[in-house]
Amino acid sequence: MSHIVELLAVGTELLLGNTVNSDAQMLSRELSALGLNVYYHSVVGDNPERLHRSVELARSRADVLITTGGLGPTCDDLTKKVVAQAYGLELEYHPECAAAIRDFFARSGRAMTENNLQQAWLPQGCTILENRWGTAPGCAFQSGAHYVVMLPGPPRECIPMFREEAAPWLARLREGVICSRTLRVFGRGESQVESLLRGRMNALTNPTLAPYAKEGEMELRVTAKADSQAAAQALIAPVEQEVRALLGELIYGTGEDTLERVVLEGMKARGLTLGTAESCTGGLIAKRLTDLPGASAVFRGGVVSYTNQVKAQVLGVPRQLLEEQGAVCADVARAMAQGARRVLGCDAAVSATGVAGPDSDERGNPVGLVYVALAAPEGCWVRKLSLAGASDRRDRVRIMAANHALDMVRRWLAGLEIEKI
Amino acid sequence: MSHIVELLAVGTELLLGNTVNSDAQMLSRELSALGLNVYYHSVVGDNPERLHRSVELARSRADVLITTGGLGPTCDDLTKKVVAQAYGLELEYHPECAAAIRDFFARSGRAMTENNLQQAWLPQGCTILENRWGTAPGCAFQSGAHYVVMLPGPPRECIPMFREEAAPWLARLREGVICSRTLRVFGRGESQVESLLRGRMNALTNPTLAPYAKEGEMELRVTAKADSQAAAQALIAPVEQEVRALLGELIYGTGEDTLERVVLEGMKARGLTLGTAESCTGGLIAKRLTDLPGASAVFRGGVVSYTNQVKAQVLGVPRQLLEEQGAVCADVARAMAQGARRVLGCDAAVSATGVAGPDSDERGNPVGLVYVALAAPEGCWVRKLSLAGASDRRDRVRIMAANHALDMVRRWLAGLEIEKI
Numbered sequence: 001m002s003h004i005v006e007l008l009a010v011g012t013e014l015l016l017g018n019t020v021n022s023d024a025q026m027l028s029r030e031l032s033a034l035g036l037n038v039y040y041h042s043v044v045g046d047n048p049e050r051l052h053r054s055v056e057l058a059r060s061r062a063d064v065l066i067t068t069g070g071l072g073p074t075c076d077d078l079t080k081k082v083v084a085q086a087y088g089l090e091l092e093y094h095p096e097c098a099a100a101i102r103d104f105f106a107r108s109g110r111a112m113t114e115n116n117l118q119q120a121w122l123p124q125g126c127t128i129l130e131n132r133w134g135t136a137p138g139c140a141f142q143s144g145a146h147y148v149v150m151l152p153g154p155p156r157e158c159i160p161m162f163r164e165e166a167a168p169w170l171a172r173l174r175e176g177v178i179c180s181r182t183l184r185v186f187g188r189g190e191s192q193v194e195s196l197l198r199g200r201m202n203a204l205t206n207p208t209l210a211p212y213a214k215e216g217e218m219e220l221r222v223t224a225k226a227d228s229q230a231a232a233q234a235l236i237a238p239v240e241q242e243v244r245a246l247l248g249e250l251i252y253g254t255g256e257d258t259l260e261r262v263v264l265e266g267m268k269a270r271g272l273t274l275g276t277a278e279s280c281t282g283g284l285i286a287k288r289l290t291d292l293p294g295a296s297a298v299f300r301g302g303v304v305s306y307t308n309q310v311k312a313q314v315l316g317v318p319r320q321l322l323e324e325q326g327a328v329c330a331d332v333a334r335a336m337a338q339g340a341r342r343v344l345g346c347d348a349a350v351s352a353t354g355v356a357g358p359d360s361d362e363r364g365n366p367v368g369l370v371y372v373a374l375a376a377p378e379g380c381w382v383r384k385l386s387l388a389g390a391s392d393r394r395d396r397v398r399i400m401a402a403n404h405a406l407d408m409v410r411r412w413l414a415g416l417e418i419e420k421i
Numbered sequence: 422m423s424h425i426v427e428l429l430a431v432g433t434e435l436l437l438g439n440t441v442n443s444d445a446q447m448l449s450r451e452l453s454a455l456g457l458n459v460y461y462h463s464v465v466g467d468n469p470e471r472l473h474r475s476v477e478l479a480r481s482r483a484d485v486l487i488t489t490g491g492l493g494p495t496c497d498d499l500t501k502k503v504v505a506q507a508y509g510l511e512l513e514y515h516p517e518c519a520a521a522i523r524d525f526f527a528r529s530g531r532a533m534t535e536n537n538l539q540q541a542w543l544p545q546g547c548t549i550l551e552n553r554w555g556t557a558p559g560c561a562f563q564s565g566a567h568y569v570v571m572l573p574g575p576p577r578e579c580i581p582m583f584r585e586e587a588a589p590w591l592a593r594l595r596e597g598v599i600c601s602r603t604l605r606v607f608g609r610g611e612s613q614v615e616s617l618l619r620g621r622m623n624a625l626t627n628p629t630l631a632p633y634a635k636e637g638e639m640e641l642r643v644t645a646k647a648d649s650q651a652a653a654q655a656l657i658a659p660v661e662q663e664v665r666a667l668l669g670e671l672i673y674g675t676g677e678d679t680l681e682r683v684v685l686e687g688m689k690a691r692g693l694t695l696g697t698a699e700s701c702t703g704g705l706i707a708k709r710l711t712d713l714p715g716a717s718a719v720f721r722g723g724v725v726s727y728t729n730q731v732k733a734q735v736l737g738v739p740r741q742l743l744e745e746q747g748a749v750c751a752d753v754a755r756a757m758a759q760g761a762r763r764v765l766g767c768d769a770a771v772s773a774t775g776v777a778g779p780d781s782d783e784r785g786n787p788v789g790l791v792y793v794a795l796a797a798p799e800g801c802w803v804r805k806l807s808l809a810g811a812s813d814r815r816d817r818v819r820i821m822a823a824n825h826a827l828d829m830v831r832r833w834l835a836g837l838e839i840e841k842i
């Protein structure tokens with residue numbers, strides 16, 4: 001029988017929106033990797049009755065309950081009291097925990113208030129989960145066919161405690177592993193890709209194939225459950241091949257790849273340098289490239305030419321061209337990329353000029369009209385984009401323009417055809 | 422009787438930990454501001470039976486159900502089907518929604534696949550919540566004493582739709598008003614500011630005073646509940662004065678202000694222009710300035726000088742200085758700002774050069790050592806920063822460097838003293 005996990009977070013601050021439940025995300029990832037199925041996340045405030053009902057509910061629909069929060073000295077150990085009571089257990093005092101708490105304060109050179117010792121009371125017969133990252137110990141116990149783990153709320157305590165203390169205890173529940181493979185797709189809308197794959201997505205059960213829309217791109221995840229990593233990979237491989245056959249060059253990477261990373265790694269592998277000339281993206285392309293450690297091996301620099309004067313003076317875009325055609329046209333995009341390549345002394349340069357919005361420009365060019373260009377040793381490519389989308393969202397237009405500019409470099413490096421206008 | 426709200430997020434990606442439930446956090450904040458009590462957050466996967474049981478549960482313990490996710494074309498509108506069924510409603514086809522969806526694709530110049538039209542099926546008699554940020558419309562309906570709102574999952578659609586479409590619909594449930602005033606603070610650590618205010622924070626009940634740590638800055642929110650906006654504002658005003666008296670010039674703005682916005686508005690009001698010269702921030706400062714519509718009235722452009730060659734060739738930083746002292750020093754920061762001011766032809770320019778990490782530079786400068794400079798008509802200021810903090814986080818170092826550079830401009834505009842090294 002396969003286990004069903006419920007994550008129950010305790011804390012009014014979550015219900016007020018003061019904090020986001022990142023514990024649930026991190027624990028869900030870790031649990032999937034252990035081959036355990038998380039069916040529910042719940043959040044309840046620091047309220048004994050509602051917490052009690054939530055624990056009873058979790059007990060009725062899951063056989064593994066993992067709580068986060070409510071273990072600290074300021075909340076009267078609400079979670080331990082209520083959970084222990086729900087499972088008919090008393091709390092007992094653990095001198096070794098008290099010693100560890102005193103020790104923690106001694107090491108951090110802070111005075112310990114007595115209420116901290118409440119944290120040394122734990123359900124009878126539980127396995128203590130040591131907290132080396134804070135003061136509140138966690139605990140784990142089995143009650144019949146049910147398994148309960150209690151962890152502190154602060155992510156910097158919760159996550160390492162899960163990995164080092166709770167995961168080994170939960171290993172007894174493992175039935176195989178879950179592996180997934182992520183393919184990153186750029187160049188088509190989610191619904192277009194989804195309609196290409198819908199048949200397979202509905203037909204597949206193990207592995208499963210699922211799309212996730214990201215800002216301006218999408219992610220396809222193949223997830224398999226099996227007894228071993230190797231067996232799971234063997235289930236994933238043919239489906240990945242199938243998807244690659246269908247989407248081909250729309251797949252730009254896997255796993256944690258981003259367009260900027262694929263571009264930087266491709267350029268680095270060839271010993272090439274890159275530069276940028278940005279108008280409507282205002283530095284976003286350079287910012288994304290330099291988000292990555294080691295960008296300096298490839299990225300030489302960029303010019304944010306937000307005015308025509310800067311386009312002309314710094315990048316050498318002909319003033320006459322700017323006066324006659326304005327800043328938003330194919331020739332200016334080309335001149336910006338070529339100018340950046342020359343001024344920055346790099347092998348290739350990308351540019352973006354367009355109307356990010358919210359209003360159309362003084363020449364009546366619509367929001368979302370963007371030209372991106374790539375200047376490379378063998379020539380220059382320019383693409384015309386219409387990125388307005390639903391809402392004339394300035395940030396979305398800028399992100400999409402940057403994605404398309406980076407994708408041009410990606411395609412150039414891969415020797416793929418680049419659509420021209 | 423006071424209303425009880427449950428937030429129910431639908432999506433297997435949340436249970437796999439692929440995404441964090443940020444909608445729940447944002448909606449919880451918005452709902453508190455409306456004076457509604459959120460008692461439960463739940464997350465369930467794309468599974469009809471479990472979703473059905475979760476909806477029944479929410480119905481039994483809350484009178485306001487707000488769902489997020491499961492409205493898109495790739496998930497067969499799971500949420501609408503199941504929720505409508507739970508409340509005994511049929512789905513009906515709304516041609517106006519279909520038209521809006523077709524229009525969305527037309528404007529974004531993408532081909533629309535038929536599956537998108539599933540999104541035009543909504544529960545009979547519901548109020549349609551228009552989605553101007555994506556394709557899936559939301560909806561809201563009342564069933565007896567119960568209120569149901571369905572929103573799409575992507576935060577960039579969910580949050581604006583809640584504010585502009587769902588919140589007005591929910592206004593019927595309000596009992597009194599909750600107003601809050603946000604003060605934005607930069608220049609001191611959260612714990613320092615908190616220790617200054619702790620006494621008042623603990624003493625206050627209505628209004629409340631609460632700090633929220635943001636990336637590299639913090640937010641202080643004064644929140645009052647009263648029968649009218651005016652009464653709430655009257656409670657807030659004296660506390661705001663008190664906080665301002667304590668924190669003074671550390672408060673750079675209110676509400677939705679950001680450092681970049683305060684800088685742009687201050688420059689614009691004086692008819693001044695701004696430029697940037699960025700090394701370690703790699704375009705982040707320019708990107709943040711140009712995130713804002715109308716930036717072009719102030720921001721002329723920037724140079725991302727990621728290599729010494731670009732610093733020398735484009736910004737005119739003396740090569741000898743770069744060779745002798747390296748790129749990370751006060752003189753280079755000064756020369757970059759002065760160079761940008763000259764090359765870009767702007768009234769003032771800011772620069773940042775430093776070690777973003779993850780590794781110290783070839784001269785052994787530590788991660789987080791950053792110099793920021795401001796070149797203005799009356800002179801040049803340079804500050805030395807140590808930003809490594811607890812974790813040597815590259816993105817944090819870059820964000821903090823950008824914040825400090827922008828704050829220098831803010832202080833210059835306000836005629837405040839700028840710490841020098």
